[in-house]
Every structure is written in structure tokens, then in C-alpha cells.
Amino acid sequence: MTEREKLELGLWYDANHDEELLRARQEAEALYFELNHTNPRDTAKKTALLNRLLPHAGNHIEILIPFYTDYGYNCVIGDDTFINHNAYLMDCARITIGKRCFIGPGCGIYTASHPLAWEDRNRGLEKALPVTVGNHVWIGAGVTILPGVTIGDGSVIGAGSVITRDIPPDVIAAGNPCRVLRPVTEQDRISFE
Numbered sequence: 001m002t003e004r005e006k007l008e009l010g011l012w013y014d015a016n017h018d019e020e021l022l023r024a025r026q027e028a029e030a031l032y033f034e035l036n037h038t039n040p041r042d043t044a045k046k047t048a049l050l051n052r053l054l055p056h057a058g059n060h061i062e063i064l065i066p067f068y069t070d071y072g073y074n075c076v077i078g079d080d081t082f083i084n085h086n087a088y089l090m091d092c093a094r095i096t097i098g099k100r101c102f103i104g105p106g107c108g109i110y111t112a113s114h115p116l117a118w119e120d121r122n123r124g125l126e127k128a129l130p131v132t133v134g135n136h137v138w139i140g141a142g143v144t145i146l147p148g149v150t151i152g153d154g155s156v157i158g159a160g161s162v163i164t165r166d167i168p169p170d171v172i173a174a175g176n177p178c179r180v181l182r183p184v185t186e187q188d189r190i191s192f193e
Contacts (some may be wrong), residue, residue: 007092007128015092015112016124028053028072036066058099063087074111078135083107093128093147098135104159106142109133113147134169154184 004020006013015021031053038046050063053072058079067087069075074091077083078099085105089095093111097103111128115121129148133139137151140159151157151167158174158181167173171180 010093010127010129012115012120012125012127014124015126024071024073028069031072032066032068038065040065064105084141092126094130095133096130097133098137098153100136101133102138103133104139104141104143107139107145108143109145111147140174156184 002020003013003015003018007015007021031049035046035049035053038049040046050057050061053069054075054077055073056075057077058081060080061077061083062081063083064085066085067083069089069091071091074094075089076094076096078097078101080099081097081101081103083103084107087103087106088108090108090110090112095109095111109131111131112126113129114126131145131147132150133145134151134153134155136154137157138155139145139151139157140161142160143157144162145151146162146164149163149166151163152169152171154170155167156172157163157167157178158172160176161174161178162176163173163178165177167178167180170184172182172184173180
């Protein structure tokens with residue numbers, strides 16, 4: 001079994017010495033380096049680079065630079081999603097971001113974890129668990145999302161939160177560790193009357 005196959009099955013794998021994984025990360029790094037040094041007015045070049053870096057991104061997404069990812073091909077980003085400056089998507093496992101999401105500046109979504117025993121950690125082993133962000137989610141600035149987390153549709157995550165466990169749909173959650181504060185209610189809607 002290859003290291004990539006182990007990764008995809010959620011098993012411990014060698015992330016640091018496998019040639020296939022090293023090449024894939026170097027390719028992604030070269031692409032996001034070029035993206036991060038592209039004039040924002042050069043929308044054609046930016047779009048072409050994003051299409052190569054994130055082949056599973058939807059239509060009408062906007063990603064402000066700088067932007068970082070480990071592989072790119074493990075990111076699925078829904079239509080009309082906005083990702084603000086300085087986002088890092090550590091996509092060792094699949095990261096799924098729904099449609100019409102707002103992701104604030106300085107957010108990190110992490111799928112990899114490392115062994116607790118230093119002897120195993122020093123061997124370069126890691127395990128990756130997928131992260132899922134539902135549709136219509138707003139993630140505030142500086143949020144950290146840890147491996148294996150799912151955030152339900154329509155939820156709002158307060159700035160600076162560290163999400164260590166699943167967040168249900170249609171709630172406001174914040175803190176370190178992040179916890180549900182209350183549901184989103186009719187009183188939260190803007191009235192134009």
C-alpha cells in the first residue's frame with residue numbers, strides 16, 4: 001500500500017519521506033507561490049492558477065492572496081464562496097467547503113495530526129481526517145478548525161475560535177474551545193421595513 005493510499009484511508013502514513021507526496025506538495029507550493037505573487041488586477045492569470053491549484057473549486061469563488069494549501073486537489077470549494085487573505089487549507093485529507101461561505105482573514109483548516117509519542121512523531125508519521133464546512137457558513141477572522149470537524153449549514157463561528165468538535169447547523173458558536181452560544185433566530189434577520 002502506498003503512503004497516499006494510507007493517507008486516503010485515514011491510516012498513519014509517512015508524510016515527510018514519500019516521493020509522490022513530496023512532489024505533490026512541491027507542485028502546490030509552486031502554484032500558490034506564483035498565485036501569491038500575481039497582480040490582483042491580472043484576473044485571467046489568477047483564475048488560471050486557481051483552476052490548476054484547486055481543480056475541485058466551484059464557480060464564482062473568490063480567494064484573496066496570500067493563500068496556502070498543502071496539495072490543493074483535496075479541497076472542494078462550493079460556488080460563490082469567499083476566502084479572505086492569509087487562509088491556510090492543510091488538505092492532507094479532504095476539505096469540503098460548501099457554497100456561499102464567508103471565510104475571514106487568517107483562518108486555518110487543518111486535517112493532519114501527529115503521534116503523541118515523540119519517537120513516532122520523529123519518524124514523520126501523521127494521520128489525516130476530513131473537515132467539512134456546510135453551505136452558507138460564516139467563519140470569522142483567525143479561526144482554527146481541527147481535524148475531523150464538521151460545521152453545519154448556516155452556522156456562524158466567532159473570530160478567534162478554535163473548533164475541536166462538530167458544530168450543528170444554524171447556530172452561533174465561539175471560543176477556545178469553540179462552543180455553541182445560541183441558535184440563529186428570526187431576530188437575527190435584518191428588517192428593511
